[in-house]
Amino acid sequence: MSILLSTQHLTMQFGGVVAVDDLNINIPKGEITALIGPNGAGKTTAFNVITGGYQPTNGRVIFDGAVIAENCPRSKMKRIYNGSYTEPFRHTVVNKSDVITRLGMARTFQNIRLFKDLTVFENVLIAKHCHIKAGLFAATFRLNRGEERAMSQDALSLLERVGLLESRNEKASSLPYGKQRRLEIARALATGPRLLLLDEPAAGMNPKETDELSQFIVDIKDSFGLTVFLIEHHMNLVMDISDSIYVLDYGKTIAYGTPAEVQNNERVIQAYLGVDEA
Numbered sequence: 001m002s003i004l005l006s007t008q009h010l011t012m013q014f015g016g017v018v019a020v021d022d023l024n025i026n027i028p029k030g031e032i033t034a035l036i037g038p039n040g041a042g043k044t045t046a047f048n049v050i051t052g053g054y055q056p057t058n059g060r061v062i063f064d065g066a067v068i069a070e071n072c073p074r075s076k077m078k079r080i081y082n083g084s085y086t087e088p089f090r091h092t093v094v095n096k097s098d099v100i101t102r103l104g105m106a107r108t109f110q111n112i113r114l115f116k117d118l119t120v121f122e123n124v125l126i127a128k129h130c131h132i133k134a135g136l137f138a139a140t141f142r143l144n145r146g147e148e149r150a151m152s153q154d155a156l157s158l159l160e161r162v163g164l165l166e167s168r169n170e171k172a173s174s175l176p177y178g179k180q181r182r183l184e185i186a187r188a189l190a191t192g193p194r195l196l197l198l199d200e201p202a203a204g205m206n207p208k209e210t211d212e213l214s215q216f217i218v219d220i221k222d223s224f225g226l227t228v229f230l231i232e233h234h235m236n237l238v239m240d241i242s243d244s245i246y247v248l249d250y251g252k253t254i255a256y257g258t259p260a261e262v263q264n265n266e267r268v269i270q271a272y273l274g275v276d277e278a
């Protein structure tokens, strides 16, 4: 089984708080891997480090065989470092998020980030445009008419594949919540990723929308040949579609396994006691 993304002793410390502590994950190509855990467990922080939003305090991120981030505690952090993994990594590798996107990683955010006053079509077009222009360096570069037309065509065919073609001229803000979430995923797909990271895609959805989303994630995974890394609080969705699950609590990995294994894990049950399912 080939691994698309892995982390080695990945640690992210903010001041004295170790938000992600010695995270070691392996995400196999073509599978759906979930990251779950109570509020504040460090899930979004893990995504932020993996996608280049933050430089890790210690540890390494490997994407498709290449080290895309690596760091060790320095200066003040060296003195206050509180991570469980104390062996510092030797090298520093930094890649900004736009570079990481171009390598084939795309994400959605816990709080929907759409251009609310633009149409569905424009939202996807802009995602494509930014992605292409960022790859061309020259800020002044303009696409010619043929290229613009090809890009519009691509955006429309993407909207068709995700079931939003009918809504293409509606303002993003006028869409029902479930469709806004789907549009956010379409924007991520517009950058042509191999790995799609979804941060609570079902947040705020009703049970029907959540069921539809489960099917949607499986469908796009298959039809776009994706690997999916998923943060989610809706346990039905996680248990239905995940191949394997990592469970975080206070930054630490407390369990890993198949949905059935994780569901029956005593530490997981304890961590979730008193935590309402969203």
Ligand SMILES: Nc1ncnc2c1ncn2[C@@H]1O[C@H](COP(=O)(O)OP(=O)(O)OP(=O)(O)O)[C@@H](O)[C@H]1O
Binding pocket: 014, 017, 019, 037, 038, 039, 040, 041, 042, 043, 044, 045, 046, 110
């Ligand atoms: N930029 C930051 N600066 C300081 N502390 C932060 C920062 N980002 C996250 N944290 C802290 O890191 C911890 C983990 O937060 P994170 O958002 O990763 O949790 P989460 O598992 O995604 O939670 P939720 O399920 O509520 O989204 C929290 O204690 C949070 O306050």
Ligand SMILES: [Mg+2]
Binding pocket: 043, 044, 045, 110
């Ligand atoms: Mg979060």
